Amino acid sequence: MYTGGFYPYAAPEEYWAYWSRYIWINRYLDAPEPVYQDLLALVKHKDYFVLTTNVDHCFQRAGFDKRRLFYTQGDYGLFQCSGPCCQETWDNEAAVRQMVERQRDMRIPTELIPRCPRCGEPLTINLRSDDKFVQDEGWYAAARRYEDFVRRHKGGAVLYLELGVGFNTPGIIKYNFWRQTAQNPNAFYACINTGQAAVPPEISKRGLCLNTDIKHALNAIKM
Ligand SMILES: [Zn+2]
Numbered sequence: 001m002y003t004g005g006f007y008p009y010a011a012p013e014e015y016w017a018y019w020s021r022y023i024w025i026n027r028y029l030d031a032p033e034p035v036y037q038d039l040l041a042l043v044k045h046k047d048y049f050v051l052t053t054n055v056d057h058c059f060q061r062a063g064f065d066k067r068r069l070f071y072t073q074g075d076y077g078l079f080q081c082s083g084p085c086c087q088e089t090w091d092n093e094a095a096v097r098q099m100v101e102r103q104r105d106m107r108i109p110t111e112l113i114p115r116c117p118r119c120g121e122p123l124t125i126n127l128r129s130d131d132k133f134v135q136d137e138g139w140y141a142a143a144r145r146y147e148d149f150v151r152r153h154k155g156g157a158v159l160y161l162e163l164g165v166g167f168n169t170p171g172i173i174k175y176n177f178w179r180q181t182a183q184n185p186n187a188f189y190a191c192i193n194t195g196q197a198a199v200p201p202e203i204s205k206r207g208l209c210l211n212t213d214i215k216h217a218l219n220a221i222k223m
Contacts, residue, residue: 001022001025001026004018004022005018005019005022011107012113012122013107013108013109013110013113014106014107016099016103016108016112016113016114017099017103017106017107017108018106019125020096020099020100020103020108021100021103022076023076023077023092023096023125024096024097024100026056026076027055027056027057027075027076027077027096028077028093028096028097030061031056031058031061031062033215035214035215035218036058036059036061036062036064037062037063038215038218038219038222039062039163039218040062040063040064041222042218042221042222047153048068049068049069049070049145049146049149050064050068050069050070051070051072051146051172051173051176052069052070052071052072052173053072053073053165053169053172053173054071054073055071055073055074055075055076055127056076057075057076057077067145068145068149069142070142070143070145070146071139071142072128072143072172073127073128073169073172074125074126074127074128074133075089075126075127076125076127077091077092077093078090078091078092078125078126078136079091079092079095079114079123079124079125079126080123080124080125080126080133080134080136081116081118081119081121081123081124081134082116082121082122082123082124082132083116083119083121083132084132084134085116085118085119085121086116086118086119086134087134087135087136088118088134088136089126089134089136089138090117090123092114092125095112095114098112099112150180154184155184155186156184156186157186157187157188158180158184158186158187158188159187159188159189159190160177160180160181160187160188160189160190161190161192162174162177162189162190162191162192162193163192163193163214164192164193164214165191165193166193166196167196177189178199178200178202178203181203181206181207182202182203185206187206188206188207188208189203189206189207189208190207190208190209190210191207191208191209191210192210192212192214192217193209193210193211194211194212194213195211197209197210197211
């Protein structure tokens with residue numbers, strides 16, 4: 001699905017037929033496994049914070065406290081202006097539902113193509129892919145809460161638990177966690193990832209790699 005999002009669709013009607021289904025499945029339908037709920041059960045009585053590049057809202061739907069979440073890369077559930085003419089975002093659930101329900105032969109009706117309420121240009125999905133990504137007030141508020149959390153725990157006993165982060169955008173979570181662990185002798189780094197679990201030598205004494213499925217790892221911890 002992710003790869004299909006980069007296809008050069010011939011018309012906006014076709015583009016939105018694909019993207020509305022993609023958003024509906026990944027953003028509005030429930031995840032197939034209770035992995036997020038299992039993770040929440042493990043951390044909810046602790047002073048936790050979630051830093052994520054996921055854009056599917058699964059943490060919030062599983063019940064994570066939204067004041068303890070920072071979605072750095074956007075949200076499938078929000079539209080932004082393609083210009084952009086403004087730093088605003090809009091909930092897209094009703095619009096996406098219409099596109100899913102009314103599409104025929106892989107095209108949505110032309111009148112459903114979403115347009116910016118401010119300038120009339122096409123809307124797009126609030127995802128970071130270039131410098132047009134809109135960081136609205138909610139994004140900045142979450143960024144500040146994350147910075148506060150890091151500041152409050154500087155030098156403290158912190159577990160940096162990295163789940164399923166690959167080498168697509170390692171700068172946001174992986175390198176950040178490695179650096180913070182290296183700078184704090186009371187910190188510990190754990191990485192759960194099938195096939196890509198690694199810890200650099202500088203922090204290997206305070207690091208753990210689990211080369212396995214996150215679901216299996218969390219189930220083992222629960223027992
Ligand atoms: Zn606009």
